Amino acid sequence: MSTVEEGDAVTTFDALDTMVADESMLRVRRAVAQLSPKQKEVFTLRLEQGLSYKEIADLVGSTEGAARVHYHNAMRAVKEFLDDE
Amino acid sequence: MNDCQNIAVREVLPELVHGALSDVERVRVQEHLDTCDDCAAELAIIRSVLRTTPAVTVNVASIAAAIPPYRRKSNGMRRVYMELAAACLIGAVGISAFALHNSRGAVATTAPAVAASVAGLAIVNTGELSDDGLAELTQDLDNLQAMPSADPESVTPVALEEIAPLGAVGDSQ
Numbered sequence: 729m730s731t732v733e734e735g736d737a738v739t740t741f742d743a744l745d746t747m748v749a750d751e752s753m754l755r756v757r758r759a760v761a762q763l764s765p766k767q768k769e770v771f772t773l774r775l776e777q778g779l780s781y782k783e784i785a786d787l788v789g790s791t792e793g794a795a796r797v798h799y800h801n802a803m804r805a806v807k808e809f810l811d812d813e
Numbered sequence: 814m815n816d817c818q819n820i821a822v823r824e825v826l827p828e829l830v831h832g833a834l835s836d837v838e839r840v841r842v843q844e845h846l847d848t849c850d851d852c853a854a855e856l857a858i859i860r861s862v863l864r865t866t867p868a869v870t871v872n873v874a875s876i877a878a879a880i881p882p883y884r885r886k887s888n889g890m891r892r893v894y895m896e897l898a899a900a901c902l903i904g905a906v907g908i909s910a911f912a913l914h915n916s917r918g919a920v921a922t923t924a925p926a927v928a929a930s931v932a933g934l935a936i937v938n939t940g941e942l943s944d945d946g947l948a949e950l951t952q953d954l955d956n957l958q959a960m961p962s963a964d965p966e967s968v969t970p971v972a973l974e975e976i977a978p979l980g981a982v983g984d985s986q
Binding site: 750752754756757760771774775776778800803804806807808810811 | 814825827830832833837854855858859861862863864865866
């Protein structure tokens with residue numbers, strides 16, 4: 729007869745947590761995928777590379793203000809996508 | 814999920830994740846995050862985006878496959894250069910021949926003098942001599958008189974006195 733130990737409970741919790749995290753990541757990935765190419769480019773450079781708006785503007789051939797607008801529009805679109813799901 | 818009105822905090826959330834904030838800024842942002850669900854949710858999205866980023870891997874095989882095969886350069890220009898070099902070489906040879914032809918007159922005028930100067934020298938190829946000829950040549954060499962000894966005459970002090978001193982030449986003038 730097997731007994732339930734404290735370690736088993738922790739393991740079950742970790743697996744569930746991992747599943748939730750994986751699902752959350754999948755949703756975020758889908759949200760980013762539906763962005764426009766320009767939004768996705770700026771969003772990715774800002775978050776993944778940690779570039780400033782000035783650096784992004786230099787890279788994509790735009791202005792600092794335009795890069796800021798693209799980023800915030802992208803973030804708003806991601807939030808709306810996650811809210812609608 | 815709403816947008817927080819604190820733009821200053823929202824603008825630096827990516828820098829917070831990348832650890833690019835100063836200690837003072839980080840504490841200020843963290844204090845705001847503790848009380849703002851909207852910014853906390855946005856920070857969670859940013860962290861999820863970073864987690865979903867696939868690890869960067871270098872696929873060497875695909876890079877190698879994408880490199881076009883080596884193609885030897887067209888030798889069109891090389892052929893032109895070779896033809897130019899050949900033309901220059903032919904020209905140089907022609908000019909040299911022309912100059913040599915013109916200088917033969919001067920050589921002809923000096924040739925008799927050179928011939929006369931070497932007329933007294935007997936150039937003998939000993940390889941063509943027979944044993945008798947070689948013996949005769951050896952005998953001739955033995956019969957050659959050596960240079961007579963020309964010992965300098967002894968100079969006496971009287972003779973030195975007869976020689977006018979160097980200063981006397983200037984004085985006599």
